[in-house]
Amino acid sequence: MNKKARRTTVAPVCFIEHTGELIIGDKYIKVMSFWGYPTMFTEGFLAPLIGGQHYYVDMLTEQTDLDYASVLKGERNDIQEKLSKSTDPSEIEELSQRREALDEFIQENVRMKSSTINCICQLYIKADTREELNEYVKEVKNTFGSSAVGISLRCISLLQQGLFRKNTPLFINHGLRKEPDYLNGQPMSSQTVAGLWPWIFDTLDDPQGTLIAREMTSGGKIIFDQFFYRNNPALAKEMNRPNGNMVIIGRSGTGKTTTMNLLIHGHIINHRKIVWLDPENKNETLCRYVHGNYVALGLDGNIINIFDLKPLSTDSDQKESKEIKYSNNAAIMQVIEEIKITFSLLWPNISDDAMAMIGEIVVRTYESVGISTEGTFEHLSVENYPTFTNFTATIKRMIEDMKRSGSKEHERELQALKELEMRMRSITGSNGVEGEYGKYFDGTTTIASDSLESTGMIAIGTKHLFNVTPNLKNALLRMVFNYAWSLCLGHEEMPTVFVNDEQHMFIEEPSLASILAVFQRRARKYNTVTLSGTQEVVEYTNPQILKDGKAIFNNACYQVYMNLTKDAITDLGKLISLSDGEMETLEQLRPWQGIFVCGNKRIPVEFLATERELSLM
Ligand SMILES: Nc1ncnc2c1ncn2[C@@H]1O[C@H](COP(=O)(O)OP(=O)(O)OP(=O)(O)O)[C@@H](O)[C@H]1O
Ligand SMILES: [Mg+2]
Structure with missing residues (x-):
């Protein structure tokens, strides 16, 4: 006996065959054959089986000369014959529905020029222990064997080893007969085979999408x-x-x-x-x-000018009316909030009193360029909005007004305004010298929206x-x-x-x-x-x-x-x-x-x- 011949017949040392399972190395394996398919299923319904590490699906397909539409027509005639003899209303109803579904299917097959394919499908289950293996078998039977889904799976003990050999590069010869009829191959239309095919249906075909990727294993297109x-x-x-x-x-x-x-x-x-x-x-x-x-x-x-008024957005499911979305009042309140956050970032030590004055200064700044808290800003544009230059001018004016009134009552406000005036020098400058933040903050928005x-x-x-x-x-x-x-x-x-x-x-x-x-x-x-x-x-x-x-x-x-x-x-x-x-x-x-x-x-x-x-x- 030459060496090659021996390798084709001898299993690896660690390969043990039991009824119902195979053990190779430290893994337990069961090979199950698809014995029957549901009459109706959605495309790619086997795909969940290839998502995990424990299941492998193997499909063998063979083109046949059979005209599938003729096979189906035979089936249709049987139903028709039963229907003509039946007197039971519920049976008539059921048979008519089956005939109708079959008619549609035949038409579809003819239209798509489907060919007939003999399809042999096996499921390989792999686990670390026998108990685990039985769990996986149970799981797959529960998921796919239920009456709603209707796959019938059987472990054919005598063929297990052959099937495993066929799909494992460790073996050169699998010992299976060439013609796969004994594996419960089922003739089906090419379309049905495509529906069974588990590797391609995680792809995407959005109607208004563009092609951005392909599915990694099957090459299916991703149009998103x-x-x-x-x-x-x-x-x-x-x-x-x-x-x-x-x-x-x-x-x-x-x-x-x-x-x-x-x-x-x-x-x-x-x-x-x-x-x-x-x-x-x-x-x-x-x-x-x-x-x-x-x-x-x-x-x-x-x-970008922080004073640009911006449309209001909310979490509510309701769309806002234009009056609310473009309300001056709501938008000015947003600007006040943003200026406060900006100032507290720029000057973490800014006093609470100064922060408390910001709201009033902002409102007066808008007033100084003719924008009140009433009305809407939908038709205003960037040139209409005030800038920090106006903001500083408003502070100065408020200080002057307070000084002029001479009242001691507003001493605290005056101090806060003076603090702000001082701080604003870094944005709007002083005595003809530019502020260091001026180039980022002070000016009309330059982006043409x-x-x-x-x-x-x-x-x-x-x-x-x-x-x-x-x-x-x-x-x-x-x-x-x-x-x-x-x-x-x-x-x-x-x-x-x-x-x-x-x-x-x-x-x-x-x-x-x-x-x-x-x-x-x-x-x-x-x-x-x-x-x-x-x-x-x-x-x-x-x-x-x-x-x-x-x-x-x-x-x-x-x-x-x-x-x-x-x-x-x-x-x-x-x-x-x-x-x-x-x-x-x-x-x-x-x-x-x-x-x-x-x-x-x-x-x-x-x-x-x-x-x-x-x-x-
Ligand atoms: N789909 C692709 N086909 C061919 N080349 C690609 C593809 N995607 C990226 N590359 C190449 O890989 C390189 C890195 O890509 P990219 O700059 O998009 O990575 P990144 O994740 O954004 O990196 P970083 O985190 O450094 O920004 C680029 O030179 C790009 O040309
Ligand atoms: Mg990048």
Whole structure:
């Protein structure tokens, strides 16, 4: 006997065959054959079996010469014959329904030019102990063997070893007969086989979507529409996709920015408005390519004026009327709040008395340029609003008025006003010398907000705001975020995308995390979707910002996890439940591969960027 012949017949030393199971090394294995299928099932219904580590599905298909429609017609004639003989009304009802379903199916098969395929399907179950193996068998029988689902599975003891050999590279020969008829192969239409196929149906085909990725194992296409909740509301509810927010998490260089840019390309094609916060001033090329408006803050005299009145947004389900949304009073109150937060960031030692004066000064500042707390501001534009120059002038005027009145009653107010006047020197300057914060805060907004309507994109580069002291940076970024959000609110009738890459650079700061959490909650109501990229999962679980971090994460129906460090996977595990298989997958993902959570589904994907798209990034 030559060596090769021996290898084909001899099992490995650690391979033991029992009735009902195989033991190889320290694993217990059972091979079960699909003996019958349900008469009706949804596409991809076997897919749950390949999600875990313990089940493997093996399908063997053979094209046959059989005309499946003819087979079905035979079946149809049998039913028809029974029907003509039956007198029992409930039987007649049941048979008629079956005949109707079959007619539809036959027509569909003819229309689709389905061919007939002999399909042989096995399920492999793997476990560490015999008890565990029996548990898995029970589990699969409960899930798929119930009368509602109706799969019939059997373990054919005599064929177990052969089937296992056939699918294991350890063996050269499986000893099974060539023709697979004895394996209970079932003739079925090619369409039914496609329905059984478990590897392809975790793909996505949103009607208004763009192709962004392929499913990692099957190659199925992922055509994704971030505005699915608006474009297909009923289906969105069913699929647990009630908003359009997306977070992409992955270590450096895994393709987050590229993936975000792919999505943005899709949005541009679909004429959606893009408001883009770019902390590294990296996206100028793409922005200019689509003739968007790129603004580098901290450079070129670019300014956002905190006094711009902004539309009101609320958490309530009800839409606000225009009177409320654009109410001067509500908007001025928001500005007072923002100025207070800004001042407390710029000057942590500012006195309570000075803070208490801000409300009145702001209202008088608006009055000084003819804007009262009555009425609405819908038709006002950036040139109409006051600036910090007006604010300082108002303080000075109030001081003069108080001095003139000579009353001692207002001594405390006077002191507070004087403190503010002193502090304002760093913004509005003194004696002809510019204040050091002036270039960031004092002036009319230089961004043409109507450019969002005309060009479709405003990108704000905030890189230069990261070179200043942390408090100044945070004060400025709050202003930028509020401004960007007001752009999304102001274009409510147009779908808007709020993009925020490198989110970890922002949300580690609690005062920024809190406003981002609010946007994330409200975006849906205002026809906006958010797109955030971050390297750090830890930011979402950071105890300092825990509530807001979790809110940002949990209010995103769409999440992508690219390759993560072990620590990051542990952190992610605090936010969602991950199976062992998913944890393993996460560690092994190669660049631009990820797990895409899309409502109810978790799909392993590989993002697809063309050379042209890559060259624009
Ligand atoms: N789908 C893709 N196809 C081909 N190349 C890609 C793809 N995605 C990313 N790349 C390439 O990988 C590199 C890193 O991608 P990218 O900058 O998007 O990663 P990142 O996760 O944003 O990194 P960082 O955290 O450092 O910002 C880039 O050079 C990009 O060209
Ligand atoms: Mg990046």
